Amino acid sequence: MSKYGLPPALTRNLRLPAIAAPMFLVSGPEMVIAASRAGVIGSFPAPNARTSADLEDWVRRIDAALSNDPDAAPWAVNLVVHPSNSRLPEDLACVVRHKVPLVITALGSPTRVVEEIHSYGGLVFADVNSVGFARKAAAAGVDGLVLVAAGAGGHTGATAGFAFVEEVRQFWDGPLVLGGAISTGHAVRAAEILGADLAYLGTSLIACTESMAAPDYKDMVVAAGAEDIVPSKGITGVTANWLKSSLIAAGYDPANMPEDKRPNFSDAQDDAKAWKNVWSAGQGVGAVRGVEPVAAIVDRLLSEYDAAAARPRFAPAEGALA
Numbered sequence: 001m002s003k004y005g006l007p008p009a010l011t012r013n014l015r016l017p018a019i020a021a022p023m024f025l026v027s028g029p030e031m032v033i034a035a036s037r038a039g040v041i042g043s044f045p046a047p048n049a050r051t052s053a054d055l056e057d058w059v060r061r062i063d064a065a066l067s068n069d070p071d072a073a074p075w076a077v078n079l080v081v082h083p084s085n086s087r088l089p090e091d092l093a094c095v096v097r098h099k100v101p102l103v104i105t106a107l108g109s110p111t112r113v114v115e116e117i118h119s120y121g122g123l124v125f126a127d128v129n130s131v132g133f134a135r136k137a138a139a140a141g142v143d144g145l146v147l148v149a150a151g152a153g154g155h156t157g158a159t160a161g162f163a164f165v166e167e168v169r170q171f172w173d174g175p176l177v178l179g180g181a182i183s184t185g186h187a188v189r190a191a192e193i194l195g196a197d198l199a200y201l202g203t204s205l206i207a208c209t210e211s212m213a214a215p216d217y218k219d220m221v222v223a224a225g226a227e228d229i230v231p232s233k234g235i236t237g238v239t240a241n242w243l244k245s246s247l248i249a250a251g252y253d254p255a256n257m258p259e260d261k262r263p264n265f266s267d268a269q270d271d272a273k274a275w276k277n278v279w280s281a282g283q284g285v286g287a288v289r290g291v292e293p294v295a296a297i298v299d300r301l302l303s304e305y306d307a308a309a310a311r312p313r314f315a316p317a318e319g320a321l322a
């Protein structure tokens, strides 16, 4: 739906128009490689690698596995561009050194990284959770926007996807990604119909075999439905969606979550302590039915997507009302 279409660098070997979204403590090299080989864009957040040296190692591993694979789709690194992230310069240098094809920025202005990523021909997509931030990111010269709408896992937006895409499409005709409770192939197709080019899949992949999520976390995701998701600022200082049972197990009262936590992304490993016990998922969690390899999930989404694409247009019945 983008006026210019997606750049060929992004659609190579893509079977489903989707990105396996970056997830803190969930997506690592194994999941990125499996996603890309299954035909969606794989990605991971740089802070999942404990140090910049580990990041170097991860990027090398992924690059070695995918760059010589004729069937692999592109892949991406997610950089936290919040001013409090002191690791950004080193992580950015690693991304530039390895010419990572796509960088997805989160939690701040992409301005700090756009020029360096463009210097080697890389693409920058900015993850935004409001129309205002979408406008600012567009002005910063990014190549694509990732709209994180209401119902998303992780740090969620508050705007309904239906409204979000419409407003952003009024000023942005470049590549557009929509995330937030897209957990089926029907929903991927719906995102395209709204005007997005790609769907951003987080929650639907937490329980995949290749994810780094703990087995109990995967089981909780499989068992949960939309009513088990609690939005709260209390864990990271930024509104995120959490699995109710994990909040209770960690000693929180889901009905009375703390409100005074201040955001601080200076030490992801510190943040990891919070995310290790309290588990995030979005409202699309009810579509997850088991622990399966990414390839099996993508195959199912693809057949649902095809079924949705083949669905006939509404047609009114003819004749007078009886």
Ligand SMILES: Cc1cc2nc3c(=O)[nH]c(=O)nc-3n(C[C@H](O)[C@H](O)[C@H](O)COP(=O)(O)O)c2cc1C
Binding pocket: 021, 022, 023, 024, 025, 026, 045, 078, 105, 106, 127, 148, 151, 152, 153, 154, 155, 179, 180, 181, 182, 183, 200, 201, 202, 203, 204, 206, 280, 281, 282, 283, 284
């Ligand atoms: C467990 C979990 C961790 C996440 N961690 C990150 C992250 O580190 N960086 C980021 O940009 N987005 C993160 N997200 C958000 C996802 O990238 C994506 O926006 C979201 O999952 C899409 O919505 P969905 O979960 O409803 O599919 C996370 C989401 C989840 C569920």
